[in-house]
Amino acid sequence: MDKEMTRQDEAWNGKANEIREKMRYTELLTRIVSCFEDHLKTAVEKVTQLRPRFITINDITSIRKMGRTGKIHLVSVNLGTDAGCFTTMIALKISSSPKKVIQEAENSQMLTQRLEQLPADFDYLKTPKLIHSDPESRLLIYEGIFGQTYTETKIERTFKAKTVGKLLAAIHGSQTDRIDVDKYKGLMGLILLDLPLTDQHKRDIALAVDFHLSKMRNSIGGSLIFADFHMDNVIFGQSIKHDDLDYSVLKDMSAVYKQNVYIIDPEYMYPGDSDRFEDIGTFFAYQCLQEFRQFGTINETRKDILTFLLGYNQVLKLIARKDLADLYPHGVPIGFHMAYNLFLGARELIRKAQGDEKVLPEVEDRILLGIQLLQNDII
Numbered sequence: 001m002d003k004e005m006t007r008q009d010e011a012w013n014g015k016a017n018e019i020r021e022k023m024r025y026t027e028l029l030t031r032i033v034s035c036f037e038d039h040l041k042t043a044v045e046k047v048t049q050l051r052p053r054f055i056t057i058n059d060i061t062s063i064r065k066m067g068r069t070g071k072i073h074l075v076s077v078n079l080g081t082d083a084g085c086f087t088t089m090i091a092l093k094i095s096s097s098p099k100k101v102i103q104e105a106e107n108s109q110m111l112t113q114r115l116e117q118l119p120a121d122f123d124y125l126k127t128p129k130l131i132h133s134d135p136e137s138r139l140l141i142y143e144g145i146f147g148q149t150y151t152e153t154k155i156e157r158t159f160k161a162k163t164v165g166k167l168l169a170a171i172h173g174s175q176t177d178r179i180d181v182d183k184y185k186g187l188m189g190l191i192l193l194d195l196p197l198t199d200q201h202k203r204d205i206a207l208a209v210d211f212h213l214s215k216m217r218n219s220i221g222g223s224l225i226f227a228d229f230h231m232d233n234v235i236f237g238q239s240i241k242h243d244d245l246d247y248s249v250l251k252d253m254s255a256v257y258k259q260n261v262y263i264i265d266p267e268y269m270y271p272g273d274s275d276r277f278e279d280i281g282t283f284f285a286y287q288c289l290q291e292f293r294q295f296g297t298i299n300e301t302r303k304d305i306l307t308f309l310l311g312y313n314q315v316l317k318l319i320a321r322k323d324l325a326d327l328y329p330h331g332v333p334i335g336f337h338m339a340y341n342l343f344l345g346a347r348e349l350i351r352k353a354q355g356d357e358k359v360l361p362e363v364e365d366r367i368l369l370g371i372q373l374l375q376n377d378i379i
């Protein structure tokens with residue numbers, strides 16, 4: 001009986017601690033969000049066209065996620081105002097170091113400036129507004145976004161690929177410099193040292209890599225790159241639509257939105273001697289691997305890449321008066337960058353497995369597809 005009571009007491013104590021922890025977390029979020037009353041009023045004003053005189057936080061909930069280098073809290077805030085109740089979002093990121101906060105804040109500002117310089121026809125290409133950054137507390141606060149990632153959204157396939165191509169071209173900008181080819185040669189060499197390659201694999205890869213590096217040497221495709229341009233960092237979200245609204249019944253901002261596309265999490269951005277196709281290779285490598293595993297083909301990925309590049313060229317011609325054929329007269333090195341991404345993933349699998357041979361089929365898939373992409377032009 002005593003043992004049974006002890007187990008019940010432990011369960012109740014555990015539940016009570018969980019509730020207290022949740023309450024403390026909610027109180028902390030409320031204190032943080034309350035500091036940004038001006039931003040909250042502006043969010044309401046965008047919907048109603050009227051700035052509220054007062055604002056209160058009725059309810060606050062969040063989802064916690066782990067990013068590559070820190071925790072991300074997606075906070076949903078229900079607001080009470082003299083114009084009614086509204087729901088908005090704020091994203092809180094706790095970075096891994098003060099230095100990373102400073103760098104990400106600078107990157108965010110640069111991205112915002114680049115996208116705002118585009119003609120009005122491209123005002124749907126966006127990055128979330130940075131509301132606040134504090135290196136000492138390692139905190140960054142962004143406006144929240146209602147939307148879905150590139151993978152999640154059910155938008156028509158060719159439209160979304162072309163739209164994201166436009167977004168990346170705007171991020172890269174008009175810069176057309178020489179590429180630091182030795183950097184890529186060295187990185188590829190280091191990764192290959194850790195992979196279980198046959199002698200034939202090594203010969204095939206060496207010949208193909210040299211071919212792609214020559215394309216880069218004879219190009220002017222160097223630009224600032226995002227360096228973490230994957231599908232989870234592209235959000236098809238919503239922007240406020242003001243026409244034909246009955247504001248007297250308007251209660252939730254998410255109900256009156258139209259679609260925008262956002263690039264989020266600008267933590268890694270590298271200087272102008274990087275190859276712009278590094279971002280494109282990162283974006284499509286995993287999709288290509290999934291198709292290769294499921295069907296043994298890369299045909300659908302190839303179609304998406306071609307559509308993506310149509311959108312990319314549309315913006316590149318506008319801002320640089322050149323297209324990719326002008327920048328890469330001997331062909332584009334997308335096969336190199338997709339293979340690099342796959343080989344890097346294979347190395348990470350090997351390191352995490354710590355001798356577990358169960359990962360070998362996944363490693364082999366990446367190696368075989370990487371070699372195929374190096375040896376055969378995907379576009």
